[in-house]
Amino acid sequence: MAKRSRRRTRRSTGAAVVVAVAAAASLAVVVAVAVPLAGAISEGAPDEPRPIAVPGLPVDPAIESADDGHADDAWVERVSADTGIPARALRAYAAADLALSDEQPECGIVWNTLAGIGSVESRHGSYGGATLEADGWVTPRIVGPALDGDGFAEIGDTDGGEWDGDTEWDRAVGPMQFIPETWRRWGADGNGDERRDPNHIDDAALAAARYLCASGPMTEAESWRDAIFSYNPLTRYVDDVAETATEYARLAERE
Structure with missing residues (x-):
């Protein structure tokens, strides 16, 4: 199949985000994912912030794509090697980026933002010894702690345990750590x-x-x-995603 380079124009605004230097977040810390205004996840003031470039604005980590709308194999291999993102995860982030560039071109979301979230949430599907298989499934499943209000948001069961195996409390599920109720609304194929x-x-x-x-x-x-x-209402979470995504963009840039 013929291959083409799909480059999208992004403005280089020179904008910066004020972020904190934070330690890498663990699943237990950032578990209240995809619940807008879910409340405090943990207590304590953030560190003194410093500026980090906004992912996707100052640089253009463009995706080289094939006619089937997926990322080109050579691009995936190169960027995976340069960034350390597992190739199978990178394919998923790139596919979502390409899909949204068609569905909602005004959004401007980029693959490295999704990769930043995937890294912070589950280390790209490898948290706790899990494995991201070639077919895209994560085994064993990644399930977060009970959202019982003890250090986390308090969210009672909304799925009868269908996704998280807990019939009393909700738990975040999967490589992007979705809470069942949020998945019910936003789940995608x-x-x-x-x-x-x-x-x-x-x-x-x-x-x-x-x-x-x-x-x-x-x-x-x-x-x-x-x-x-809105994905996780915690300032240090935003900081971690920004720092990680920005580094991925830097590493993916061709010299």
């Missing part, structure tokens, strides 16, 4: 198998992209941060 499962990286990445874009265009510093904050 990213791999075309007519199923929507938060444990599949393609489904989870596409759902995350659509969820973020619902906040509005992500092409300015403030709106980008607002979108990430």
Whole structure:
């Protein structure tokens, strides 16, 4: 199949986000994912902030794509090697980026933002010894702590334990750590198998992209941060995603 380079024009605004230097977040810290205004996850003031470039604005980590709308194999191999993002996860983030560039071109979401979230949330589906398989499934499933109000948001069961196995409290599920009630609304079929499962990286990445874009265009510093904050309302979480995504963009840039 013929291949083409799909480059999208992004403004280089020189904008910066004021972020804190934070330690890498663990699943237990950032578990209240995709719940807008879910409340404090943990207590304590953030560190003194410093500026970090907004992912996707000063640089253009463009995706080279094939005619089937997916990322080109050579691009995936190169960027995976340069960034350390597992190739299978990178394919999912790139596919979601390309899908949203067609569905909602005004949003401006980029693959490295999704990769930043995937890294912070589950280390790209590898948290706790899990493995991201070649078919996109994460095994064993990644399930967060009970959202019982003890250090986390308090969210009673909304899915009868269908996704998280807990009939008393909700728990975040999958490589992008969706809470069941949020998945019910935003769940997506990213791999075309007519199923929507938060444990599949393609489904989870596409759902995350659509969820973020619902906040509005992500092409300015403030709106980008607002979108990430809606995913997990914790300032240091936004900081971690910003720092990680920006580094991925830097590493992916061709010399």
